Amino acid sequence: MDAGRKRELEEKVYSGERLTREDGVALYESDDLTWLGRLAHHVRTEKNGDRVMFNVNRHLNLTNVCSASCAYCSFQRKPGEKDAYTMRIHEAVAKAKEMEDEQLTELHIVNGLHPTLPWRYYPKVLRELKAALPNVSLKCFTATEIQWFEKISGLPASDILDELIDAGLASLTGGGAEIFDWEVRQHIVDHATHWEDWSRIHRLAHEKGLKTPATMLYGHIEEPKHRVDHVLRLRELQDETGGFVVFIPLRYQHDFVDSADGKVRNKLQARTTMASPAESLKTFAVSRLLFDNVPHVKCFWVMHGLSVAQLSLNFGVDDLDGSVVEYKITHDADSYGTPNTMHREDLLTLIGDAGFVPVERNTRYEVVREYPAPVPLAERRKEPQQVIA
């Protein structure tokens, strides 16, 4: 990028002027990672100061049986496969109760599109989870699952959301978004939920008072222009509803060999690799710069590793997804040395070590607890340092 174009983009960012599609593509074409980081860090600091939010949550997948076969997915199993499972309601409650340590504030629940489970199962499981864990917020279901519930129940999404909210639903999850561009999408997605339905369902959720996350799966066969298009669609919807609370770029995971049976289920494996750490940091930075009306940008550390997670805090990110346990969607088969679990103390260390102030939040991004600013690095150097993978 020539110096004049760089200056033009800097002026836009520092004056708060909205960036265009062409600006987004130009930012992705820049190899100047520190420059991108500086711009994104300016925006991130304007919005969120030197705070980094995190939550204490657990992930629960009620079933891995799925009617779809999305090309990138290593999680789904077909009925009758050896390790296909579906939890009975009492099993789901017992599993959630097992996880109820460390003042858990959120359960994150996503599932396969089970071909025979009845719609009634889902509100029932929410009611029983809420009764067992009244202080825990239930963040459940992708827009894809909500559209699946429409299909199996014959009810419209509005009635489905009303019933789920009555049963304890606090938020949808942001999944099912992948990449909205149809040319790319038809190669990676096998379910029926595309932009029109994904946006319809999140719009409805926002109208009912829910705040929801939005995600983007990147680093597979898409090009940067598709990432720009994805974010601009979300930005436009956010102008309309204001209901997105966070944007989460999710790194496509390559090299999935299922540890249980040695199978490679990921059908994109032969066609692509995955985003490098530099590409991930660029994606965080450009996302922060383009998606100017979303309050937070999150790094889901499970998919990026702890080193990139720490660095991302200087590339527009101000939120780290919590103390995940059993994240099956990627941890079924990855071998990147990323842990399954981060406890509250681990997250405090990770954030403080990067020079930021940790703030524990709940599902709606309300502050649960503020922590002191970190001890300056120069003082910490007097003590042996904790080693982080």
Ligand code: SF4
């Ligand atoms: S991504 Fe979701 S809908 Fe697609 S195959 Fe996997 S579990 Fe099923």
